[in-house]
Amino acid sequence: MFEVFYRFLLLGCMSFGGPVAHIGYFQREFVDKRKWLSDEEFASALSLCQFLPGPASSQMGMYIGHNRAGFSGALMAFIGFTLPSAVLLTLLAVSTSSTSGDAPWLVMSIGAAKLLAVVVVADAIWTMGKKFVHSFATVAACILTAVWILWQSGLVAQLMPIIMCGVVGALFLSKKPKSSESERKSSVSSSLTIPLFIIFALLLILPVLLPSSSPVNVFHYFYQAGSFVFGGGHVVLPLLQPIIGDSVTGTALVEGYAAAQLVPGPMFTVASYVGASFQGVDPYLGSFIATLAIFLPGALLLFAAMPVWQKVMLNPAFAGAVTLINAAVVGLLLAALYQPVWISAVNNISDIVVVSIAFLIMRKYQFSVFWLLAAMLVYKLVFSMIL
Template identity: 45%
Template sequence: MSDVFIKFFLLGLVSFGGPAAHIGYFKRRFVNELNWLDMTAFGGLVALSQVIPGPGSSQIGFAIGYHRAGLLGGLAAFIGFTLPSFTLLLLLALGSANWLGESWFNGLIHGLKLMAVVVVFDAVLSMYNQFCTKSIAKILMLTSAVVTLLVGNIWGQLLILVVAAGIGIFCLAPKSLNGGSDGRGNLSFTLVNVKWLALFGTLFITALVLLNSQHPLGQIFAQFYQAGALVFGGGHVVLPLLEMSVGQHIGSERFLTGYALAQAVPGPMFTLAAFLGAEVFSAKPVIGALVATLAIFLPGFLLLLSALTVWQGLMHRSQFRGAIAGINAAVVGLLLAALVSPVIASAIYSLVDLILVLLGFWLFKRFRLNILWLVLGYSLVGVMFGLIG
């Protein structure tokens, strides 16, 4: 468990770039380097994270920790990966951000956004090479990217995943699995874990009741739990839900400040809850941040635990593997769309920005640089450009 915590804590210190980049970090570290799980199992976890509500990359990290060391391993992975960004956003909410308007800090944020373009592009390219080897998978990937960019809402994304799964069943299902089985033999697997699903439902009903509570902590738990339970697609998608509830208490300007800071720190975007929770419950900001953060992550983890055992069993079925192959191809398209908007759209404003991204990507691939070198290089370049205007 301590080994899981340390590995994820070190990743949490440098995991800039959002969910798309986090998937790339996890694949590189836990599949390629440590061999904690193979690519098939990793792809299954990626697909599962796309079809249940909650923070996708954090759910993958939790599942990897669970695979390695059980429930405590999952908790260790979550705490380790989330702790750096939680701490930074809490400190910023507590008032140690008097330099937010400084030119050097704005330059630093811009430099980190340029680094995010490099990391996300590398993640998209890596997953494309892994999941889009067949023509039908490439078509699904491109269609997913185009539809996502044109439609731009969560229902369109869900429809893409459902259609991709159906096409995958008929066009991408392997003819045989390991050992020559066609996946239709006498395979047994555990059904949905009812206790976790029941806990999820009980807390969801409790959150509905607490929405009208006079106690601020009860309202915080209710608002953030509902947001985590209803959102598909990660951090950016959760913003409208939180803005409609929490944003009314702290003001839109402060809300958007928290959002910008959440993009500038490493780790999951959902730790925006730490900033917002501290702002809403200003009497005891640390408690407010803890309640909000736990509430927004909890529903996704409970649903993951509910589905994990049946998901692993289904992975032995040929047609189910085909559905997952279709979903994975569509996910690559979703990540490609995310690379275009908001990652590139919010980072590259000039020819100089484009050159810095291309140079960074070439150095990253040519010399297989550690992510820390990218963080340092783009931070220094960003600060320099910020100071000289």
């Protein structure tokens, strides 16, 4: 349990780049390096998290933590990965500091982290591609998914290729699941599915029935947001605006959204900043309630769906569907590598050279992500001095 906390705390301190980069960090750290779960388990969990509302990378973290150390491991994974960004954003909201997002040291740090995100995502694509893209059908599914995602945008566009690949795979690639999959039991009892769904629904309705107060309102607003946000942290801002209304100052949402992009960890910790800015609530209490409320729905839905998902995967038709779904997930990552990861990070030829060298070093020598980040920081510092 404490090992889970420690590993996710380290990642929470250095995982810049958004949910796609986080998936890359997890894949490298817990599948390739530590063997906490297999490639198949990782891909299956990733497919499940793509279908559920909430923060996909945080849900993946909780899945990995649970796989390693049960529900206490899931809790430690969540706390470790979320704590650094939540604390930073809370302190930033509480303080009246005028620190500018254009400060040179901050610009260099974020630029270095974004370059590292390119390398990590590319490494994840390479590793998962070798495992899941190995036939004409899977190559086609991967490429078509990437092209579709780059052409279209929004939640429907993201889910469409996964659904279509699932249907085609179920119809034409039906196969018996591997014996190891048949023997593997769900790590979450199916008896918990209905109770967890009931708790999820009650927490959505209960605040409306309670006497109105600022803490109750904070929980209700952010729990709603966490229950209906698909597509990652970038969708939180437009959803929160009509829900919260005048409960925070007009600029708090935008300031929190901008600040969340300057710290490591999940984008959903924008709730920590906005909760601390909520009128009529102690800022630290508001931050805690908002952070808990926005992540809680995704956790409840994840553990409610896990037993059902793992049972469905034993169906021969679904086993065929998973073959193309896994390829589609690689296509999703491939599209995300270009937009927004590559476009937001790589600005010139020297960036391309550094990213390429870092990728080759990571593949050949299995360098720690920490040292690669340090190297990126040195590069950015030297580059700024030359300019």
